[in-house]
Amino acid sequence: MTQATVLQVSNLTKVYGREIHLGLRKFGKKIIGAQNVSFSVSKGEIFGFLGPNGAGKTTVMRSILNYLRIEEGEISVFGLDHRKNSLEIRKRIGYIPGDLAVYDNFTGEELIKYFNHFRQNNLELLEELRTIFTVNLKQKTRTLSSGNRQQVGIILALASKPEFLILDEPSSGLDPLITAKFHKLLKRLKKEGVTIFLSSHDLTEVQAICDRVGIIKNGEMVLVEDVENLRKKFLQHVFVRFSSSKVPQLEEIKELDFVLDANQKNNGDFKLKIKENIDDLINWLKGYEIERLSIEDASLEEIFLHYYD
Amino acid sequence: MVHIFLKNLVKKWKAGIIIPLSLGLFVLLIAAIWPDMREAADLFAVILESPVYAAMLGDMGIFNIAVWPGAHQMYMSIMLEYYIIAVTIFIPTKIITEEINKKTLDVTLSYPIPRWRFLLEKFSVYLFYSLLYPLLLMLFTFISTEYLQYNYAHLNVEFDYLALTYSMIGTWMLFFSLGAIALFCSVLILDPRKALGVSATVIFGMFLLFRIGDMTESVEIIKYFSVFNYMNFAAIVSSGTFPVGDFFVLLGVGLAALIGALLIFQKRELKY
Ligand SMILES: Nc1ncnc2c1ncn2[C@@H]1O[C@H](COP(=O)(O)OP(=O)(O)OP(=O)(O)O)[C@@H](O)[C@H]1O
Ligand SMILES: [Mg+2]
Numbered sequence: 001m002t003q004a005t006v007l008q009v010s011n012l013t014k015v016y017g018r019e020i021h022l023g024l025r026k027f028g029k030k031i032i033g034a035q036n037v038s039f040s041v042s043k044g045e046i047f048g049f050l051g052p053n054g055a056g057k058t059t060v061m062r063s064i065l066n067y068l069r070i071e072e073g074e075i076s077v078f079g080l081d082h083r084k085n086s087l088e089i090r091k092r093i094g095y096i097p098g099d100l101a102v103y104d105n106f107t108g109e110e111l112i113k114y115f116n117h118f119r120q121n122n123l124e125l126l127e128e129l130r131t132i133f134t135v136n137l138k139q140k141t142r143t144l145s146s147g148n149r150q151q152v153g154i155i156l157a158l159a160s161k162p163e164f165l166i167l168d169e170p171s172s173g174l175d176p177l178i179t180a181k182f183h184k185l186l187k188r189l190k191k192e193g194v195t196i197f198l199s200s201h202d203l204t205e206v207q208a209i210c211d212r213v214g215i216i217k218n219g220e221m222v223l224v225e226d227v228e229n230l231r232k233k234f235l236q237h238v239f240v241r242f243s244s245s246k247v248p249q250l251e252e253i254k255e256l257d258f259v260l261d262a263n264q265k266n267n268g269d270f271k272l273k274i275k276e277n278i279d280d281l282i283n284w285l286k287g288y289e290i291e292r293l294s295i296e297d298a299s300l301e302e303i304f305l306h307y308y309d
Numbered sequence: 310m311v312h313i314f315l316k317n318l319v320k321k322w323k324a325g326i327i328i329p330l331s332l333g334l335f336v337l338l339i340a341a342i343w344p345d346m347r348e349a350a351d352l353f354a355v356i357l358e359s360p361v362y363a364a365m366l367g368d369m370g371i372f373n374i375a376v377w378p379g380a381h382q383m384y385m386s387i388m389l390e391y392y393i394i395a396v397t398i399f400i401p402t403k404i405i406t407e408e409i410n411k412k413t414l415d416v417t418l419s420y421p422i423p424r425w426r427f428l429l430e431k432f433s434v435y436l437f438y439s440l441l442y443p444l445l446l447m448l449f450t451f452i453s454t455e456y457l458q459y460n461y462a463h464l465n466v467e468f469d470y471l472a473l474t475y476s477m478i479g480t481w482m483l484f485f486s487l488g489a490i491a492l493f494c495s496v497l498i499l500d501p502r503k504a505l506g507v508s509a510t511v512i513f514g515m516f517l518l519f520r521i522g523d524m525t526e527s528v529e530i531i532k533y534f535s536v537f538n539y540m541n542f543a544a545i546v547s548s549g550t551f552p553v554g555d556f557f558v559l560l561g562v563g564l565a566a567l568i569g570a571l572l573i574f575q576k577r578e579l580k581y
Contacts, residue, residue, distance in 0.1 A: 016580065062579075065419060069578040087421050095419035101412035105320065117312040118420035156416065 005079070006164050006195040007041040007064065012073035014059050033059035035219040041197050046190050048210035049199040052308050056219040057199040058098045061168050065095060077164065091119065094157035098168035098199070100150060108137030108152045115156055122161035129155045132181045147173040154182065167198040171205060183209050203301050215307045222307055227300070235298035235306060238272040238281065243289040256284065273298070313422070313430035318437065325438035332392050333445035335384065340453030343380045344461055350375040377457055377466045381450065386543045389480060392442070394516055397487035402508045404431045404492060405574070406501035409581050425571040432492055432567065439484035443477030472549040479540025482556060486536050486563030487512055493570040499581055536562060
């Protein structure tokens with residue numbers, strides 16, 4: 001079954017700044033925000049967007065909202081062009097910016113009421129949000145703690161129960177209890193057909209709620225994969241003890257192209273980190289006599305970190 | 310849908326009322342001291358002829374403060390221009406730069422609000438409060454004149470309200486067209502401090518252009534490039550006629566700047 005595509009990003013390239021050449025001299029500086037980024041998010045999916053600081057997550061999200069002008073590429077939301085149909089798209093989405101700020105001389109209630117004029121609140125969901133989140137909505141947002149202000153941002157973005165949520169680090173600053181409730185809510189909304197595209201630095205969060213992840217690094221999407229597949233497919237730990245007749249050199253092992261990393265313990269056992277091709281490993285091991293062998297999936301955290309550096 | 314307008318109308322009511330009120334209330338003060346002031350009218354005439362005042366007030370700085378309209382005109386000529394300069398530099402520029410400073414645009418514009426409309430509604434709030442300048446000034450002028458006529462009947466105080474009305478329409482037009490120019494600069498630049506710098510340079514620059522052109526016959530032509538040259542308060546009051554041409558110049562400049570600002574904001578990248 002192919003699900004409808006809600007977000008389609010193709011070859012997105014965003015460059016900040018401009019270089020001006022006058023003769024041999026160069027003025028200004030180009031900074032790549034995102035380069036040739038392609039991915040899509042299907043209806044009813046929670047897509048996690050990961051990557052180190054400054055990798056380009058916010059850049060991609062703000063491009064989708066048509067805040068940034070992209071140099072190259074195409075973005076469509078609900079099959080509509082993100083630029084030409086921006087207004088139509090914004091009727092059906094909810095957004096939490098990474099650097100959240102709301103009008104600070106208003107209370108949460110006032111903001112809810114004000115933005116209701118532009119995107120009608122879903123009263124049922126709003127009621128639920130009021131019970132989940134602990135923030136005092138009668139307090140001016142200027143006087144709220146940053147976590148509480150984030151709660152207001154979440155309530156505002158979700159209040160109309162939009163079809164598609166674009167959440168830039170939505171749980172930053174939330175306490176663990178609220179975070180857990182928020183995750184539960186997202187999962188339920190997903191079941192009700194809401195599509196969610198969220199960025200995060202919290203790997204447990206991604207592991208807990210995302211169906212798929214995209215990892216962006218230096219503006220480039222280095223991986224898009226099902227969370228379930230990730231483990232199996234990407235990184236495994238191999239522990240091997242060779243019988244003493246023939247033992248390969250550590251250097252030799254490190255040279256193998258399916259081996260990402262290897263080291264030797266004091267007792268002579270080898271510990272290998274391998275990528276994808278278990279067949280290659282088996283073929284290679286055939287050349288040796290083996291006393292003990294075990295293969296373990298790496299933790300997701302390890303996989304992510306591997307892509308981070 | 311005028312929710313953005315209404316929200317900002319409420320949000321800005323204090324500054325929106327207090328600034329024009331402060332300008333207006335001074336009319337009462339001038340009226341209160343005028344009977345004493347006129348005793349020293351001869352001395353004032355000498356002072357006003359000095360080059361310093363001529364520079365400040367321009368060619369029309371020759372006021373006959375022996376009569377109430379002259380004193381009124383002197384106050385207005387000095388203060389009104391400075392108010393116009395200060396207000397049009399700061400307030401329209403802040404319409405967008407304040408949102409950028411506080412980072413509130415990202416949330417607001419994620420709602421289905423056309424950007425041009427957002428800007429127009431906020432600018433309309435500025436235009437609305439700018440109306441208070443002419444209205445309050447006329448009100449306080451009226452009260453002052455009544456007060457003087459009642460308490461100083463022997464001075465035969467008179468006032469040409471028609472000319473005042475004309476000049477007040479001109480004042481509002483100046484708020485409109487200079488405000489639109491500042492708005493244009495701010496959406497073009499976006500960066501709050503730079504935008505303020507550019508707006509200030511453009512508006513104050515135009516003021517200087519007008520003053521210099523007005524004082525120096527050899528470069529008189531430059532004053533026509535300044536918005537301040539049109540529907541000038543003192544010129545209208547002294548001629549007593551409505552300068553239709555000037556009105557359309559200001560309307561045209563203001564509309565062009567406003568439409569330009571709306572178009573730019575609608576299209577431009579929100580990068581800061
Ligand atoms: N306004 C700007 N001008 C110039 N460069 C910018 C601007 N905004 C972002 N960048 C650059 O673009 C790159 C990507 O930034 P972006 O904010 O998208 O990263 P991010 O993945 O969201 O990071 P974080 O995890 O810290 O939120 C960075 O190198 C950053 O310096
Ligand atoms: Mg970010």
